Amino acid sequence: MSLKHSPQSSVIRGNFLDITQTVTQANDIKNHVRYIEDGVMITCEGKITWFGTWDDGQPYLPQGVTVQHYPNELILPGFIDTHIHYPQTEMVGAYGEQLLNWLNTYTFPTELKFKDKTYADKIAAIFIQELLKNGTTTALVFGTVHPQSIDALFEEAEKFDMRLIAGKVMMDRHAPEELCDTAEQSYQDSKALIEKWHGKGRALYAITPRFAPTSTPEQLSKAGQLKQEFPDVYVHTHLSENKDEIAWVKSLFPERKNYLDVYNYYGLTGNRSVFAHCVHLEEDEWQCMHQTDSAIAFCPTSNLFLGSGLFSLKQAWDKQVKVGLGTDIGAGTSFSQLQTLNEAYKVQQLQGEKLSAFESLYHATLGGAKSLDLDDKLGNFNIGKEADCIVIQFNATALQHLRQSEAKGIEDRLFALFTMGDDRNIHTTYIHGKIAYTQKPH
Structure with a gap:
């Protein structure tokens, strides 16, 4: 009964942990935790074709495929980052400002460099790595x-067959002139990028007004027009940071009842709309987030x-609003979802x-997938999902080894990992069933 060998097949053996289904309350997550010691995941052409215990999986092993075995590690679904700025990779840890001054002092000068495609290629390669x-x-x-x-960015992600969602910034005021487009130009540029990239391989597009203050009403109207014309693309912006x-925002849009109402008025809320931060939402805004099935990217x-x-x-749980986790590089200080958690x-x-x-774990994997309306494709090891996973080593440092040696069960081990872990704990990263990164031996 073994499956035929296919060059696109992979077999990964080890200790697997995931959350089997999305939930509506935090205290329900523990009822859907799946931990399989000595499990196996079989993939073909980037999809999970079988998953379960090693013993039960024997009849399904493809002939002639090398088993990638990780006996001492933990295998998790790949982490999902719901808000990050790739052009800000080089300015992580810029000193001393709050949001608006930080944009003017650091962000805008850095982003000017990306008019040079060669420079963008260089940073995109570093970012994906x-x-x-x-x-x-x-x-x-x-x-x-x-x-x-x-x-x-999409060209670099395509090399790894990576599921990536991205968009060019729409910004036609309150920024340096060289960084501003116009309402019409932003519409034309975004439309061309949607037609070029959205749904090509695993690439998806996001309509991306930076935030309400840097877009005129005309530009927000054009963003809404794009969403009407391409209803399955994403909207990605900032809110109430x-x-x-x-x-x-209240001074610029006095006719709107609150910050989120600006986006809602222009048709930019919905089940594929992700709003970064949402630290200071009013009651009406929480209600609108819930009613429109919009999502929040939490960027601690x-x-x-x-x-x-x-x-x-x-x-967010009380108001039944979807939440994913965002590193928000470069105001965020680490690419690591472990450090973010x-x-x-x-x-x-x-x-x-x-x-x-x-x-x-839920927010970094399946909850993040749900916030991106991708929980049918990503976030756990259910058969038919895309085979993105990571192999974690618990003992990347002497202190971690000591702490883990005293851990009581998988939940305690996981908590210690999320508290102390960083990129040193990532042993191997699989994208679409293939190794995309593996840590060099020290």
């Missing part, structure tokens, strides 16, 4: 205002670094709330 090295297999990514910044930003390292505030996961835990602690290891 950093994602893979940190176990991130899917990301929702900001480019710059330059269309070539998106060509560079910083109190000064919120006040600015960025919110702490820029002093923006503390995001409440409890509110470390800070996410502390953000909840500061509000008197808890963030369990299994809830953390």
